[in-house]
Amino acid sequence: MNVNWRDFWFLYVAVILLAVALVVPHSIVGYAVTLVFMALTLFSPKNGLMLLLIYFPTRSFLMQVNPSLKIMGDAIIVIAFLRVLIDSRRDVKSIFKLHVFEWAFILFCAVGAVAGLITGVSLGAIVFQLRAFLVTFILFYVVRRLDVKKEDVLKFLWTTFIIAVVLCIHGIVEKISDRSMLMPQFWVDRMLSPNNRSRIYGLINNPNMLAVFLSISFMLTLYLKRLVVRASTKGILNVGMILMLGITILTYSRGTWIGLIIALVVYMILTRNWRVLVQTVILGVFATAIVYYPVVKAADAYHSQKEMENLPPDQQPEDNGDDLEPGDNGEDQGNDKEHSAASDRLNKTFSSETLEQSSQTGRLFIVKKGFEVFKDHPIIGTGFATYGDSAAKSNPSPIYKDYDITVNIYADNQYIVVITETGIIGVVLFAVFLLGMVVYLWKKRHDTVMAAPVLAVLFGILFCGLIYNIWEDKTFTAYFFMMLGAVATGIEMRRKSLL
Template identity: 50%
Template sequence: MAGFREKYQYILVMVLFVLVALFFPNSMIGLAVSLIVAALAFIRPKDGLLFLLIYFPTRAFLIEINPSLKIAGDLIAIAAFLRAVWDQRNDWKKMFQFSLFEWGFFLFILIGCVSALITGVSVGAIIFQVRAFVITYLIFYTVKRLSIEKEDIHRFLWITFTMSMILSVQGIVEKVSLRTLLMPETWVERYISPTNRQRIYGLINNPNVLAVYLTLAFICTLYLSTLVSKRTKLFLLIGSVVMMGVWILTYSRGTAIGLAVGLITYLALSRNWKTVVKALLIIVLSVIVISIPVTKATEFVQNMNVLKEKPIAAPDQQGDESHAEKRLKETFEGSTIEQSKNTGRLFIVRKGLQIFKDHPVIGSGFSTFGDSASKSYSSPIYKHYGINLNIYSDNQYIQVIAETGVLGVVGFAVFLLGMLAFLWKNRHTASPYADALISILIAVYVCGLLYNIWEDKTFTAYFYMILGGVASMAAETFGRPLRFK
């Protein structure tokens, strides 16, 4: 127990401060807590960054209870970054050493800002969008310059597993209770379409983001199981079945495609049949042990509500057709494709290409088409292009094409492909992490067709943290590589 306290005491202190802000949801208390955890992150940057593995997956829930906690994650990332800068104050050369993909990222950000100013976007909206892309990049910058030890990897993995279990249990309760238990009252009362109401949103408050998070947690748990005793392996196996059962109940088609691509890529790179087969068996078992029983329990509760004449949600199944089967079938139905042309993804792609045609070199700028800032601030060009809603593009590439033009696409391509080249170069030095991250990255290339994946703080926090760890272990610029058995 003493060893546990020593490993996690700073993280537990941060958790306790956040709990205070939840029990006393005052804006000043929330702000004070945000500043305190940021200060702790400056003192202990590793602990601060690991705390983000708790904060980002629950951020939507935290800020629903105390909105002032919204800035906590940003402040922690900035504080850890500033500590990295401070520690390098006597070596300016190291401070400004960047990989090729980082320069591509900087070019992309610069073009998005310049084109936004030309279009007439407000400075506040530009800063908002830059923050959406950059804040978690600071995690990579910081971790790359830290000395990663075996104990840090173990803490990373155990925190991930613990949080995935918390979110999974909450998700099961959410579904069976028909979105009435273990969630804020505002979420209970919020209208959700009958189709989406059957999906688990979780404390992340988004089924697709939850699915991405559980995918990452599943991968981390598979690796953790190789580092523990046989008794603990069984415990992790049970946990994996639970989390993948919830993953299935998010009904996230895009994430399922991404996971399939990732597993195929990993198999091709590592030839590790054992791990891939184990993953597939866990998914199959999770359907039998978790997904089907939870769905049946939900139907029972729904039927009880119907008998009491207090229906809360539409039935999860109609006849013998499950919700998962319906979503798969709807993907290819003519009515779905027609709707997509008018208001959905195909409509967004068509509008994005129209904007690109009018602004081919540097695009229309950040906060003009389908990004985080355009939802919060609206867009100065939507009226001109007949876009009536503040929407996400749900396609990272069409957003980049429309907002940053050819030059921005070049910068973004250097960023994406440069990371792949960096990981490939360090496959053996940073094994087994590089192979897994290559597989994740290629899966994300696919997910980018369906989500604004690089604006998802939960995903990017994880990805950049692992990528920074690989960079640190490979010691591309900072000395002899570290090796772990």
């Protein structure tokens, strides 16, 4: 089955409408575009869900320009959920037919909510956190009840590829322009540390989440490449994967690099396709040679030129071309700064200075303090919106004063959040949720070849949970639960039946 680009009309419509909402950033325009997307989802749920592949990776950018677009993702998911319920009205029992890991996650959320109310968290803060966990989790329920076909999976894969390439191109512009082009003014003016300023934040406005998204896109593109036969199409996919790896390197997201390696190893073991390792190494070499180094050089040149233009006339260097030694021209100095910031970030990962700082105010401090809270509330924890989650970051936690926590911390560790906020009961339920998905995908590996890349992604994400609040990130969870739902439909994606 060849890709018919006329089937991607939803992508063209979405780009046009979102462009209008950005050019005319009025709330009425934003709400009108949201209503159009809701109507599309109601009449065509599958195409409506495809809009999420465009929306979530660019959500931060869209919201910054037009804040009224904030509710669009939630609105699309709710409408799709209601449409599924309407279609299931003749079989009421099927509505409540859930997998063990689904029930475990719902009960986990219930424990966190009840514990939060007991601790004294406001109802609004608890609802905030429940939304963070559940709104994209619903996508699994929705997708596995839709009539997902082979062409729908191909549209999912190609849309992901296109959006990933767009984010890569934007990331290159961001890097070369020193965050001064194609960025909202608020982002341009934002002060970042030298180490963080060397990283690409992208339209997703977070280097770690950008790296996670591009890593997932890379895995899906590897899978998509197995489904095509034309050499020209494979070449396009290779170029895209080189861009994805190059920008992933430029995010300097160390944890995501490890997660991607884990995912690739699991994928190779599951598929017994050892060529994936060789292919990834080759693509990585090209990414370093034709993306990473050229972009860094171009960024250094732009930065040096910008600094030169800002110097007063009496401080402008004379250009006689005779006395310059290598490294005296500003470009090499800028290059040194770039590599210094990047190498410092990598070399200091396990340095005594970094570990000491982390134990005082960073991740190690958060983990130690979390276990301190856990010891006082071991059964059901302190509840949602009390320690290091999205809601606690946006709302005052009632326990911080008792434990000498002076700032609204963000844990950047999903597991310590689960341990602290939901106690032993929550930990058991969350473990059933995670391991239940692993077992489910393992059993599905013979039903559809789609199970292998999704299981590989899950193993990578299990590691990423140590360094990010990964299950609260809507971009990742939207993609993952849609992929998991597609696996649940048991579609056979064989090359000979597709192309």
